[in-house]
Amino acid sequence: MDTLLYPQALLKLIEEFQKLPGIGPKSAQRIAFHIIKQNENNVKNLYKSIIDAKEVIKLCSICCNISTQEKCNICSNINRDKENICVVSEASDIIAIEKTKEFFGTYHVLHGLISPIEGIGPDKLKIKELISRINSETKEIILAISPSVEGETTTLYLKKLIKPLNVKVTRIAFGIPVGSELEYSDTITLAKAIEGRREI
């Protein structure tokens, strides 16, 4: 890209879009040109939506879920039991768990996973906030974190941190998905399924 031939404002726009997750230099350039060609109103809708979302949406002061109030819907619901806290990586994971209608406790959103390669240490996640929530009422911390390298690291880290607080730490089960054929399962999933076997 010949920087001399592009106006500074366009370069800045491309640069800012490149910072967004999953957008490389080519996509950023394509989006920037798209924005310049759009009419005033469409562009206004785009940047207004960013300003509005940023203004209106905060993190719940208890569980760090996204929320328009100080406390999110779940934390402010008196029918949810506060003794069980389900720890997830992203706020979007809550939606997936809520859909199962199997969990009636509260959540805690870490906003990421520990990843030394990407420079994400425990201090960059909402782990302090989780620890400070744990009190004598807390019965169980359920880790609903995927079994990736980062997920395993985070799980291990949290287990070591929470165990000394005399709270039960569990982890959701990994195994063969319901409805899938055993023979087509990948080795790691199958290994997890055997490891997690239960008496029936």
Place this chain on the structure above:
Amino acid sequence: MDTLLYPQALLKLIEEFQKLPGIGPKSAQRIAFHIIKQNENNVKNLYKSIIDAKEVIKLCSICCNISTQEKCNICSNINRDKENICVVSEASDIIAIEKTKEFFGTYHVLHGLISPIEGIGPDKLKIKELISRINSETKEIILAISPSVEGETTTLYLKKLIKPLNVKVTRIAFGIPVGSELEYSDTITLAKAIEGRREI
């Protein structure tokens, strides 16, 4: 996506990002969550860059290239010959041609190609602007449009429109790229290369 569980402002943000080229529902959601987690300053940089670019960058009144002035660098350069106009699809194509240092005329940016499938008719492109530029001084219109279905349609359309104006219409050559092996060329490129053969 459970719309009931997401704040309205977040849904709006996801919706707006989904309108950008190459961004699907999953990417839009990921970007929206990323924006919410960012600090105030980073988000301000993003939306400011959109506002600034939109405010500062216009289309050149002559060739529709992007420009911060009423006339772009190339159109306002007295050393560029105004007799030859090179027609391109996007402003970014100009950069590619400028790098060759082989062309000293002026450009015209169509801002797209005719595509009935996507509902882009000739009226949505800067074709009127091109036709109104052509005058007794104009010697040659060089079509630098790629040989895709949309490119071929646009080329044919422009040829029919410009020929009656008694202006020479040419098209850049398509063929085997320099440095590549003939045997690995795709059939269509090879066919274009044979069709475009010249006496030596």
